[in-house]
Amino acid sequence: xTFYKDHSKVWVSVDVIIFGFDEQKLxxxxxxxxxxxxxxxxxxxxxxxxxxxxxxxxxxHTLEKLTGLNNLYMRQVGAxxxxxxxxxxxxxxxxxxxxxxxxxxxxHLRKERGLEWVDIQxxxxxxxxxxxxxxxxxxxxxxxIKTEPISFRLLPQLFTLTQLQRLYEAVIGExxxxxxxxxxxxxxxxxxxxxxxxxxSSKRGAALYRFNKKVYSEDPNFKL
Amino acid sequence: xTFYKDHSKVWVSVDVIIFGFDEQKLxxxxxxxxxxxxxxxxxxxxxxxxxxxxxxxxxxHTLEKLTGLNNLYMRQVGAxxxxxxxxxxxxxxxxxxxxxxxxxxxxHLRKERGLEWVDIQxxxxxxxxxxxxxxxxxxxxxxxIKTEPISFRLLPQLFTLTQLQRLYEAVIGExxxxxxxxxxxxxxxxxxxxxxxxxxSSKRGAALYRFNKKVYSEDPNFKL
DNA sequence: TCAAAAGTGTTAGATTTACACCCATGA
DNA sequence: TCATGGGTGTAAATCTAACACTTTTGA
Numbered sequence: 479x480t481f482y483k484d485h486s487k488v489w490v491s492v493d494v495i496i497f498g499f500d501e502q503k504l505x506x507x508x509x510x511x512x513x514x515x516x517x518x519x520x521x522x523x524x525x526x527x528x529x530x531x532x533x534x535x536x537x538x539h540t541l542e543k544l545t546g547l548n549n550l551y552m553r554q555v556g557a558x559x560x561x562x563x564x565x566x567x568x569x570x571x572x573x574x575x576x577x578x579x580x581x582x583x584x585x586h587l588r589k590e591r592g593l594e595w596v597d598i599q600x601x602x603x604x605x606x607x608x609x610x611x612x613x614x615x616x617x618x619x620x621x622x623i624k625t626e627p628i629s630f631r632l633l634p635q636l637f638t639l640t641q642l643q644r645l646y647e648a649v650i651g652e653x654x655x656x657x658x659x660x661x662x663x664x665x666x667x668x669x670x671x672x673x674x675x676x677x678x679s680s681k682r683g684a685a686l687y688r689f690n691k692k693v694y695s696e697d698p699n700f701k702l
Numbered sequence: 703x704t705f706y707k708d709h710s711k712v713w714v715s716v717d718v719i720i721f722g723f724d725e726q727k728l729x730x731x732x733x734x735x736x737x738x739x740x741x742x743x744x745x746x747x748x749x750x751x752x753x754x755x756x757x758x759x760x761x762x763h764t765l766e767k768l769t770g771l772n773n774l775y776m777r778q779v780g781a782x783x784x785x786x787x788x789x790x791x792x793x794x795x796x797x798x799x800x801x802x803x804x805x806x807x808x809x810h811l812r813k814e815r816g817l818e819w820v821d822i823q824x825x826x827x828x829x830x831x832x833x834x835x836x837x838x839x840x841x842x843x844x845x846x847i848k849t850e851p852i853s854f855r856l857l858p859q860l861f862t863l864t865q866l867q868r869l870y871e872a873v874i875g876e877x878x879x880x881x882x883x884x885x886x887x888x889x890x891x892x893x894x895x896x897x898x899x900x901x902x903s904s905k906r907g908a909a910l911y912r913f914n915k916k917v918y919s920e921d922p923n924f925k926l
Numbered sequence: 927t928c929a930a931a932a933g934t935g936t937t938a939g940a941t942t943t944a945c946a947c948c949c950a951t952g953a
Numbered sequence: 954t955c956a957t958g959g960g961t962g963t964a965a966a967t968c969t970a971a972c973a974c975t976t977t978t979g980a
Contacts, residue, residue, distance in 0.1 A: 480790070480791075481737070481738060481739060481790035481791055482713050482750065482790065482791055482793070485713055485750035485752065486750075486752060486753050487711035487712055487713050487714075488711055488712070488713075488714050488751065488753070489706050489709055489711050489712075490711075490712050490714060490783075490794055513705075514705060515705060526706065526709035526710075527712065527783065527794070528709065528710060529710050529712070529785075529792060530785070531785065532783050532784045532785050533781055533782075533783030533794060534783065534784075536783075554780055554781065556778055556780055556781065557757055557778065557780065557781040557796045558757075559714075559751065559756050559757030559758070559760075559796070560756045560758075561753075561754070561755065561756050566704070566705035566706065567704075567705055567706055568753060569706070570714055570751070570757060570794075572781045572783070638932090639932085639933090640931075640932075655970070655971070655972085656932090656933085656934095657933090657934070657935080657971095657972085657973095658969075658970065658971085660933080660934080661934095661935095677978095677979095679931070679932090680930065680931040680932065680977090680978085680979095681929085681930065681931075681932095681977070681978040681979045681980080682930080682931065682932055682933090682976070682977040682978055682979090683931095683932080683977080683978080684931075684932055684933090685932085685933090862959085863959085863960090864958075864959075879943075879944070879945085880959090880960085880961095881944095881945085881946095881960090881961070881962075882942075882943065882944085884960080884961080885961095885962095901951095901952095903958070903959090904950090904951085904952095904957060904958040904959065905950070905951040905952045905953080905956085905957065905958075905959095906949070906950040906951050906952090906957080906958065906959055906960090907950080907951080907958095907959080908958075908959055908960090909959085909960090
């Protein structure tokens with residue numbers, strides 16, 4: 479408290495947008511806000527940043543509290559700081575988005591928390607500026623999915639090319655040509671065909687693929 | 703102080719990265735830090751977010767204090783919140799970058815403030831995590847310049863195609879073919895040729911162009 | 927036997943890249 | 954007159970987009 483004491487402090491929170499894919503549509507998790515102000519409104523899940531954690535850690539803790547999962551793909555969307563964005567007090571919030579495979583998410587936990595998966599196309603009005611956060615998160619994610627293989631984070635470990643295509647379409651919001659899509663996938667060495675066949679989705683069966691992280695990280699692009 | 707009083711507050715600052723173009727190279731403004739901790743280190747210019755301003759306003763105020771200019775192009779880079787990022791106290795900082803035309807910037811003011819234009823290629827170690835902020839800002843800006851006409855913010859109102867090309871090259875960090883570059887510019891209706899000729903840069907003289915904001919905003923892409 | 931999803935190539939069009947010379951002028 | 958930067962077009966290569974039929978098999 480010695481250096482900056484002439485300046486005032488503010489509350490800083492994180493809000494996490496959790497995207498999931500249910501084989502058809504891109505969805506996100508929202509819940510009814512459990513505290514005042516705004517109790518009962520649809521809202522993102524958030525938490526305050528405390529003194530002993532970085533903002534990224536705060537986001538991870540929030541996400542883990544909510545999903546029971548960690549090590550999920552998560553990226554910062556940005557800081558939101560309009561003076562009156564929160565109807566109660568001055569709070570600056572940093573938004574993050576995370577990607578999960580819906581099946582990894584415990585339905586029991588979901589119900590206990592009173593959370594719902596809602597279609598990206600049908601997001602209701604949310605608390606505070608959360609709709610804006612979601613809009614920006616979607617924009618970032620659409621950008622990302624074109625340059626990085628984040629799709630895998632939204633699918634089971636093994637997936638069919640049709641699943642991958644449906645996901646891609648759901649994210650970018652338009653249909654793509656099957657043959658052209660598969661051609662592009664074939665060029666990506668980090669998407670490996672396995673000898674396994676999925677028989678659930680069709681009578682004929684579809685080859686299961688998986689993401690090979692090692693191959694990807696050796697790619698000149700390396701990230702993750 | 704009624705709703706969130708169980709949570710602790712933190713200091714929030716903004717740091718502004720000011721990019722400029724001096725006809726040859728992309729540069730940014732840095733100065734010697736005027737306060738403890740870190741007094742004397744090279745640093746971005748920043749300021750604390752006070753209770754009566756949004757974070758965007760805080761950034762604008764900071765920028766105006768620094769340059770005497772307002773209405774500059776500015777975008778948020780993101781929030782930086784490692785616990786010990788600031789050597790003095792816990793401070794979360796939100797970075798912004800702004801674009802200015804170096805000639806609009808008062809040299810007198812620059813000297814008074816003890817600021818220097820440094821080449822993007824030769825940025826010295828900066829205070830705290832400021833190098834990281836700059837790195838991310840550059841990445842964002844390089845992205846942007848490919849999809850939006852932000853170049854104009856770094857050039858005088860009237861400019862030659864060679865200037866525009868030099869700027870573009872300085873930003874993306876590689877040379878481009880003159881004929882191909884000019885072909886692309888010709889397709890952009892919002893870059894208008896004026897009847898004026900610049901005689902400073904060559905004996906023959908080069909046509910001066912200008913950015914037509916109206917045409918651009920009628921473009922299907924509309925932004926700014 | 928047939929409905930439903932899987933799988934597979936080719937061609938035309940659009941976009942991108944590479945490349946070299948003449949022009950106008952002030953010094 | 955010559956050195957300097959301004960200005961211009963074409964062809965090859967690459968990338969993208971459009972498009973339709975055969976296969977497998979469980980019901």
